[in-house]
Amino acid sequence: MSPTKNVSPRERQRRDYLLSSPLGAATRAIHLGQHEAGLDQFPVPALICNSAALLDSVEAGRDMLGNAEGENFAYQRYANPTVSVLEAKFRAIEHCAYSLAVNSGMTACLLVFRALLGAGDHVIVPRGLFYEVIEQLEHETRQRGMTLSVIEAYETAAFQAALRPDTRMIFIEAPTNPAFLDINIAELAKLCMKNAVLLVVDNTFLTPLCQKPLSLGAAVTLYSTTKHINGHGDVMGGMVSTNDPDLFKALKSYRESAGLILDPFSAWLTVRGLRTLALRLKKHADNALAVIAMLNQEFPTLQWRAVWSTRSAQANGIDPSLHTGLIAIVLPSQEAGTIFVSQLQLIRTGTTFGNIESLCYHYGSFARAGGTDLERMGVPRGLVRISVGLEDTDDINADIRRALRLAMLTQASAAGEVSPV
Template structure:
């Protein structure tokens, strides 16, 4: 490979997002190469044996490692300020990998009840099949977190802000609680990304990502990752990926790798749009409540501004008015169906604004009791704000709100 100068210390994360990667090949490409191959030819049997025994020695098979995937992992770790990262097929695969690496039968997990619906099901149902017990607590009430701790608690898990109500937890306080009890803290950083928030700087042990969201930024591929200490990434999680096949594909890794280059500037613009939309919604008579950390009315506004680099993120959720669940759902559907610019979809983090009804999509597989506990009502609408002109987004929302 062509020699590549080592990057100097102290670079801003926006620079790391553009420059961190493996050295170029002998051809000296400026844009990182995409290696589409399932296997790698070895120079001799001795080298092959050494590399298969220790994958960090070199590349052998696509399920084990790939140069394009390595570049993505190195870039994301640099941006998050962690020693290492490991790519996975999806964000949910990253959480599954986390559990498989850290937990065993008889262990206990404390998790926010406000996390993404699939995350709730993974901890409550799937891990439960293997005698791992989970207790779900308020995202913001530290007393509940403390009361849930047990001698066998091994992991605390939270996403902040949450999907879709944007509740913000105190990462530093949770890290201190976890460590005082001999447990570890994992934070899903999907909503903020390293452009706004670096949980390890506040004491978190692991950072979970769905690269499908803001890291890619254009809704093109599925991807996930865990960021954390090298000893866990290399010695605990990597062997599971090699065995279980949660592998991130090289093409998807390359797409997200390139997406990371514009993450900072995209997030700045989308956050600005989201704040304008949130302020607009807060003044509309058909809206009963707006959930957005950038608003002074948000219960954890001060904490969010401190943890999230002074920005509120790009997701705005709101409740429409209605006298009962039936009318609430009808009114929410009216707003969504009236959109002519926004996309009706369930993803987020796209340059295109996406509008969705959380109770029947992201949290649709939960029981009504679980949805109520998480605060997901029938009148709740989530808007993942994109890069369209903000006045066009407002006008699109007015098309439905004006009918209520």
Template sequence: MINNNNANLDTLCIHAGKTKQPYGALSTPLYQTSTFVFDNAEQGAARFAGDEAGYIYTRLGNPTTRELELKVAALEGMADAAATATGMGAVAAATMAFLQQGDHLIACNTLYGCSYALFSHQFSRYGIDVSFVDMTDHQAVIDAIKPTTKMLFAETPINPSLVVLDLAFLCGLCQQHGIISVIDNTFMTPLLQQPAKFGADIVIHSATKYLNGHGDVVAGIIISDVEKIAAIKLTTLKDMGATISPHDAWLIIRGLKTLAVRLQRHCDNAQQVAEYLAAHPAVAIVHYPGLPSHPGYRFIGNQMRAAGGVLAVELKADLAESRRVINRFKLFSLAVSLGDAESLVQHPASMTHSPYTAAERAKAGISDGLIRLSIGLEHIDDILADLQQALSIIPVAQAAVSAAQEATPA
């Protein structure tokens, strides 16, 4: 096996977590089994008691799943990981394993819609207090800390606004106050950002997205130290049952082999799209950290290796016009995921972030004119051509074309 401490991340995507197979298989075997056979009753009892290592039941562990966990742990530079059935399974398991009645959670004020719904609508039922805070305002985060604060949860870049948060500040503050920091790293992947380098205690991913990359899996993964992962596996994952199937784990292992080359294309295409849209007359704002005008640009090269493959665009359009634009796309698929080979478009206010009320969306900066683009692996010329034809129906774009035509000498 390779040394995880010396290998480059591109190499770890392929080799980390692999074990020698008894029949010499190069490809990771798929252990598509629900249960495992014991040699005798004594061995079964020893495994249940924790006195002997080995597999019992796939909800509790599986060799295929274990390779995925060790691979992503190595990529994040952390000790261990727990794979889950969905990205929200990872959010729920990672938070609920450590929070109880009377505890306080600080969460960033803009989050993926279902994460927001879990914290705002469900946690209150169990007596967990949640404060949603603008984490770009460092003083506001400090002021939100209470004696009962147990955990801080943040996405960076934030979905869908692409706001970038300062991990060194947030994780350092948590360490200072004994607060568990949980960072959703889905948009970046460990190849572009490793929150553990800044002191994050727990990192989560929707593995549905870039880690798999092919739109055929829903999954999540939690990465942390050995003790926290053991606590998660033995409580929320075991008892709530949000564990991944071995087949899905196998598909993500396969997807990870090409993560480095896929991400390069995603990032290159997204940068060109952002620059094109920034100059488009129908676009008011492009939210993309790869643009020098974006506040998050200062984190490129230190916290983030690149800006990623997702951007959000504020159109000079109302809700009806925004929907007309979305419906005109031909190459872009109207779908609410990201990180796939295909380019995707969606409308956060009415789709992924619909759990927010109108007032909450306004506070979070999610307008009716905001659309989110996940830039795929298609040829950039085809992506730009589809954007051009879709945006052409917005009145300000039509006016700009007419003005240009009138200014052109006959």
């Protein structure tokens, strides 16, 4: 299939208009990307499932199979038109040159490690990174003759102190999840560029609509699209983006040979999710701000964490009304955290975030014995992450208010104190 096949003058005119206009995030997510795979004749991008395209002539076959730079639809392991729509939409909202869809966020991490690192390389990560990524990287570095430094301070100076002549990559999440510790991406990117180190940012938490690490100087961003990007909790996926053609070539080549590409149905669902991302983020943000306002007013002694409180100039130029619904409430003890989540009725416990429904997760209740060291990750035992969803604001606040009162009362009476609330 050729992206330019059967394009009418009207379609071409519309396409030129869309590509040359300074469109906002919501418009870009809804309208851009469809034309890239010749799929703009319908408002909803088509779901195309074909393990192989037919090569109608030897010439067409040669064109397709020899197309190392572009989209090779000859075989689904190389490229697929529905996946290409998702990638093109992603490029449009991330303002970047290249995006590659893969079948989960962990696959996105693996693709970056496998394609961009080799024996002898040294990698630096902060302790507050998503723990499964650290586990994956420990395995990768051990198996492939590399070394890993896990650092526990997140100022640029701490990363600088960990640099070695063989350091090839710094991999971060900013802010860290769920501790909400901030890392200055722009400052770290400068350090990385000066030392020929690749800065990779897992931007799952904020999405490209709230933070654009590539614009701040990062070499690569990656995402679990399972979270806000899809947003409906019904599909898994990952994305890797870059502006560097050599990094893209290496990433694409490894994705093809290992067969890591996202499947078309998951891509189709993720496109549907992505088209409402801006709208959803606005409502997530409104609801989370309402929860924070309620906490400040009714539970003034309770600690809470949110990205609004830690964000720096990293978000410059980005619509401030778009934000996630991620907040963390820090209860006074692990027991109080357990009581709080057990008392919630509307908000249920789940290991994911960014869905339309509100979800909570209490790390202290689920920490594996001998596993993740929460304190070293900056996660207090009473911390409960709440992914504030899209339900009616008053219903979310009523559930949190009631469960918090019960948790604080139980905690106070167990300690023989008068309740602080």
